[in-house]
Amino acid sequence: MEPILQLESARLVLRQWRDSDLPEFARMCADPQVMRYFPAPLDRLESAALIGRIRGHFAEYGFGAWALERKDSGEFIGLTGLMNVGFDADFTPAVEIGWRLAREHWGLGFASEAAWTALRCGFDRLQLEEIVAFTTEANLPSQKVMQAIGMHYDPLRHHVLYRITRAQWLDTLHG
Structure with a gap:
């Protein structure tokens, strides 16, 4: 599939990534407030690696997370797009819509406007049957965007997390 290189909305351009986006993207991904619902902020190298993964997704599937640019100023403000969910869950395989500003x-x-534009691309151009979005229960701003673009709540099953440290593992072996 030929990659979808650019989309436009009233106030935004959703476009391919430029190398010049990295400083602002890295600043955004290092901001603890922006990343408060993620495991941790990203450093510059991790941000660059994420852009690389996004570019790879575009090359493989023809769509991905576009860089967001304001039409009025040309300013890079974040990302919005569609990505294949990269893990197994009750709802996968699936395409996820996401944003970070x-x-x-x-x-x-801007998040709702860009997400609506990405949804339209997913359903009209990519002919997807379904698009999902997920976040933590505490991330009310993203849930508000999900609702604003017409998505419907579908509760995930509760998950449990198990951990073991190296020390615990060694204790188990010698137990």
Whole structure:
């Protein structure tokens, strides 16, 4: 499939990534407020690696997470897009819609506008049958965007997490 290189909405351009996006993207991904619902903020190398994975997704599938740019200023403000879910769950295989915006662009409707544009691409151009979104229960801002673009709540099964440290494992062996 030929990659979908660019989409537009009233105020935004959803476009391919440029090398010049890295400094602002890395700043955004290092912001503890922006990353508060993720395991940890990303450093510059991790941000660059994420851009690389996104580019790879575009090359393989023809779509992915586009860089977000304001039409009025040309400013990079984040990402929005569609990605194949990369893990096994009750709802996979699936395509996920996601977004991440720099803090100074929150509360202006950009996330919903960009997500709506990505949804339209997913259903009209890619002919997807379903698109999912997921987040933590505490991430009310993203849930609000999900609702604003017409998504419907579908509770996930509760999960449990088990851990073992190396020391615990050694204790078990010598137990």
